[in-house]
Amino acid sequence: MSLLVVAITASASGTALPVLTLAPAGEPGQRLVLVATVMSADGHALAGARVHAYQTDSTGAYTRERHIPAHIHIDVSAAGHAERRFQAVFADDTLLADPYWRDWVKKLAQPVVQVERTGTSWHGRVTLMVP
Numbered sequence: 104m105s106l107l108v109v110a111i112t113a114s115a116s117g118t119a120l121p122v123l124t125l126a127p128a129g130e131p132g133q134r135l136v137l138v139a140t141v142m143s144a145d146g147h148a149l150a151g152a153r154v155h156a157y158q159t160d161s162t163g164a165y166t167r168e169r170h171i172p173a174h175i176h177i178d179v180s181a182a183g184h185a186e187r188r189f190q191a192v193f194a195d196d197t198l199l200a201d202p203y204w205r206d207w208v209k210k211l212a213q214p215v216v217q218v219e220r221t222g223t224s225w226h227g228r229v230t231l232m233v234p
Contacts, residue, residue, distance in 0.1 A: 134224035141231045152181035172198040184233045
């Protein structure tokens with residue numbers, strides 16, 4: 104499934120923060136709203152963390168040849184913590200059946216996003232751990 108990231112919202116300790124809109128309403132593609140929680144390595148939510156997200160293709164496709172899992176690039180920075188770059192992959196991506204990609208996700212602690220359809224868009228949650 105190819106999804107167009109529409110917005111990423113962030114939360115810390117249950118407090119809603121502004122929504123980062125990545126694609127305007129007229130942009131073609133299936134809509135995805137991703138809720139990201141940024142946590143420290145010891146499991147505390149980090150208020151004020153900066154989240155930068157982007158996709159690799161303006162059409163919503165991640166690669167024309169599909170030799171890598173579909174993913175969303177997410178860069179996170181927070182005061183007092185090392186910057187971390189993630190490639191969030193989708194749980195239902197068939198390429199994750201390949202042991203190489205399963206190992207890649209595990210070794211690099213890449214987030215795996217489970218999405219579900221709600222109305223006319225898709226929604227998912229991801230927790231991003233920064234050292």
